Amino acid sequence: MAFQLPSYKHPDFEQEPFRSAPNAQIVVVEKEGVAPQNYHGLSIYPEYFKLNGEWILASESRMDGVPVLRTDGTIQVVEFRNLQVSDQVIVGRTEDGHEGIYVYANGFRSHDPNSDLFAFRSGRSRETAYSKDYNELYELLNYERDNGYIVWVLGPAVVFDYDSRQALSALISEGYAHAILAGNAMATHDLEAALFGTALGQNTYNQQSPPNAHYHHLDLINKAREAGSLKTLIEKESIQDGIVYSSIKNKVPLILAGSIRDDGPLPPVIPDVYQAQDEMRKHTRKATTLICLATQLHTIAAGNMTPSYIQKNGTIRPVYIYCIDIAEFAVNKLRDRGSLEVTTLVTNVQDFLVHLKNNLV
Structure with missing residues (x-):
């Protein structure tokens, strides 16, 4: 069988809490290389930000980078050392959508209803079969x-x-x-x-x-x-x-x-x-x-x-x-x-x- 990439399942932003969530807050950088207080630090997962009433996916991610809104409406992930004065940084520490920030870890994950909650050797070790x-x-x-x-x-x-x-x-x-x-x-x-x-x-x-x-x-x-x-x-x-x-x-x-x-x-x-x-x-x-x-x-x-x-x-x-x-x-x-x-x-x-x-x- 030829290899097939798994399909990505997008979040349903027509559901709550996404519909009534506020737009993500933005604070402008005042000092080069320094993020505003309460900056949002990214993970390796897809992250969405609500801006002007629409949920926008950051085009890429990088752990511990910060999301910066560009003039073309895209969200760029920037390291602290690369932040420039007047950069628009998205702030907020919650990840469930209530602050206009949603971290989505399940886009490629399948949920098998037949799998057990408990199983031996579920971790990865020298005993694992590879x-x-x-x-x-x-x-x-x-x-x-x-x-x-x-x-x-x-x-x-x-x-x-x-x-x-x-x-x-x-x-x-x-x-x-x-x-x-x-x-x-x-x-x-x-x-x-x-x-x-x-x-x-x-x-x-x-x-x-x-x-x-x-x-x-x-x-x-x-x-x-x-x-x-x-x-x-x-x-x-x-x-x-x-x-x-x-x-x-x-x-x-x-x-x-x-x-x-x-x-x-x-x-x-x-x-x-x-x-x-x-x-x-x-x-x-x-x-x-x-x-x-x-x-x-x-x-x-x-x-x-x-x-x-x-x-x-x-x-x-x-x-x-x-x-x-x-x-x-x-x-x-x-x-x-x-x-x-x-x-x-x-x-x-x-x-x-x-x-x-x-x-x-």
Whole structure:
């Protein structure tokens, strides 16, 4: 059966309390970068605001952003740091419609009357059976390759194993990635593997540590900085495999956000955290599927910037978020930070990527 997106069920604003609800209140920004008192902070869900008697859906969302009414009647989601004097910010802290603000979490949700209220193992853990999740993900990615925007969020563990590195490279080459968000370490160790066969000094296949191999990632960074760009490095060193190579060859955007712990870093790493956030947001706001692998902090950052829905070709469709990590704590952390519409798989990313490659490529 071909993959089908679930239909979005719009709220019935002809019913109460929506009909008699007042228009949402608006307060003008008086100081750049500072929201008015009682500002409304957005979630990842579709949110509607009553303005001039009509309920308007924010065209996108972003957790902890604030809704700003623009002169064309649209509602834009803006971070505090991007607020400008005279911006019209919607204020109010209730979410049930009584203040002209309605947070709608059930647009894609089906309610099965036959399901039990109580069931064992309803959470996600190392005991969870993931076969159905894999099958659904295969169908989803086959659909998204041509109809969506797949964003990968990668930690360095994806390149520590020979097979997983090859698997993800193949997935990129076959069109299953439209953007990649990562840090200095992932790209460094991927290129280190291409040049030296090691990642953080350890052979990616047999896990041996050759003499002085702990210098490899530093030598790689030094070579990259001398080359001036990763594209030049790849050409100069005749690199022909790996995630960075496949991204550049297939023109897949690779956004590398800097960290205070970075060494080097590689030339394209963005050292300004807010500039990095802006570059990541360009892709999370277009994402239809987000897949986060073994990177807790980067996952939370990207997940919080990714809404649960997107308006595409005039329709509202869900955004699918996956979080894969060997630690239950790590996968649950994203849910704890508010990204409730996430599918979690407790497994190592090496097995996960090889499964995807074997079933998609």
